[in-house]
Amino acid sequence: MSESEATTLAFAESPVQLLNILEWARGADAGRCVLVVLPPRDPTTRGQLRRMAGLATDSGHEVRWQEARGGAATPTRALAALAGPLRRARRLVIGDPFSRYLQLLLSLTGPRDVVVVDDGTATMEFVSQLADGERLVRWHRPAGRGPAGLLFAPVARRAVHRLRPGAGHTVEVFTAMPVRRLDGITVTENAFLWTREHFGRPRVTEGADLVGTSLVETGVLREDRYLAAVTDLAREHGVARYWAHRKESAEKLRRLGQVANVEVVRPDLPLELVARRGPIGGRILSFPSTVVHTLPRVLADTEVKVLVCALAEGWFTDRVTARASGFLSNVTTTARGVHGLVSLPAPQP
CATH class of the missing domain: 3.40.50 (Rossmann fold)
Known part of the structure; x- marks a missing residue:
């Protein structure tokens, strides 16, 4: 045609x-x-x-x-x-x-x-x-x-x-x-049928991966609080890899790799395809974002567990409105309700 x-x-x-x-x-x-x-x-x-x-x-x-x-x-x-x-x-x-x-x-x-x-x-x-x-x-x-x-x-x-x-x-x-x-x-x-058919079942590894977010770059979260939260989550849950969002700044990722002691990976494709291609950790941690709704569908036929990490009020910048914080809270709530995801409490400073 x-x-x-x-x-x-x-x-x-x-x-x-x-x-x-x-x-x-x-x-x-x-x-x-x-x-x-x-x-x-x-x-x-x-x-x-x-x-x-x-x-x-x-x-x-x-x-x-x-x-x-x-x-x-x-x-x-x-x-x-x-x-x-x-x-x-x-x-x-x-x-x-x-x-x-x-x-x-x-x-x-x-x-x-x-x-x-x-x-x-x-x-x-x-x-x-x-x-x-x-x-x-x-x-x-x-x-x-x-x-x-x-x-x-x-x-x-x-x-x-x-x-x-x-x-x-x-x-x-x-x-x-x-x-x-x-x-x-x-x-x-x-239901991500094309993705499943194209890549087949992924190899699942031990340990956890953490999905990055661009909420710092969009002015929603304070960078210092975000880096501290990632560091705490990595230590507590044995996170080995940090899958960077395509909009995260190179300088922030450099600092994150140093303070959190994780391997920072910039995916060459959307994370839904990267996860399906594998290898992927048996547990995937994510802050409120798209993947807490997509990855449970993409990986529904695997043993991978997706966990959503709550955000603390003190992490938000001064420019964040009640509408924005309410929207992020709704992303977490609906992920728990629709997909039965476990919600991790926000790391405390």
């Missing part, structure tokens, strides 16, 4: 989004899709996206690498290049409804069937905000509009309209997260 014949056009800005597009395509029997990768500028994410793009090509999909950032004229050139595929597509698959660039693309289309795939726990917040008729604002960011937000507001409203079912188009949410059920929106469970 050539691009001109494509009926499904998918957009991914992160490796996890691209993984979940592949999962959706497998379960939906969508055939061959055109996958448009809109890469960010940081090299770690770009490297993972390159590897995921290779897996997508191997699975029979067309992949188009489209630079949309990096210079004043780049976004405009990208929009011009995507105008034709957008016009021809009957169905759009997106991984981040909070992305202003994707909101702009949605606002430029007429009614199209839309599928929203997971970009992590943010899907929970997206569905909740959509249900309550709120503006789409990421959970860790202030709700204030600001001048740029006011200018973009008409585009955002049009995009949100496209994300609601209406005459001539449907909306589906493909997710591994516990989300609210909305009238008219189809919610499809992501």
Whole structure:
């Protein structure tokens, strides 16, 4: 199938989004899709996206690498290049409804069937905000509009309209997260069938692995408290490896490796694939994040246990709102309720 014949056009800005597009395509029997990768500028994410793009090509999909950032004229050139595929597509698959660039693309289309795939726990917040008729604002960011937000507001409203079912188009949410059920929106469970089929059963090792988080980099957690917590968890639970989040800074990881005495590993693929490829520890510790909902599904046929580590109030920075801390608490609570995960108390200083 050539691009001109494509009926499904998918957009991914992160490796996890691209993984979940592949999962959706497998379960939906969508055939061959055109996958448009809109890469960010940081090299770690770009490297993972390159590897995921290779897996997508191997699975029979067309992949188009489209630079949309990096210079004043780049976004405009990208929009011009995507105008034709957008016009021809009957169905759009997106991984981040909070992305202003994707909101702009949605606002430029007429009614199209839309599928929203997971970009992590943010899907929970997206569905909740959509249900309550709120503006789409990421959970860790202030709700204030600001001048740029006011200018973009008409585009955002049009995009949100496209994300609601209406005459001539449907909306589906493909997710591994516990989300609210909305009238008219189809919610499809992501069981990670593509991942399991592609990688088989992993080799499970003794000891524990700890999953890193970018909550320090996003301004949610204090770095000193985070490093102390990781050190305590590593000592108490025999953690050997620390799987770094792709957005964690190199300097923080250098310090962490020294103070916590763990091997810091930067995965070359999303952790769901790394865990399935193995080897992986028999116990996986994680702070509230996407993996406390995805890894229990990915590793359901293994003996691996996933444990979620609570956060203490004293770890948060001054900029964190009650809404943000409440969202993280909900991630932990739902992981315990849905997957029966054991919750570890927050290490005390």
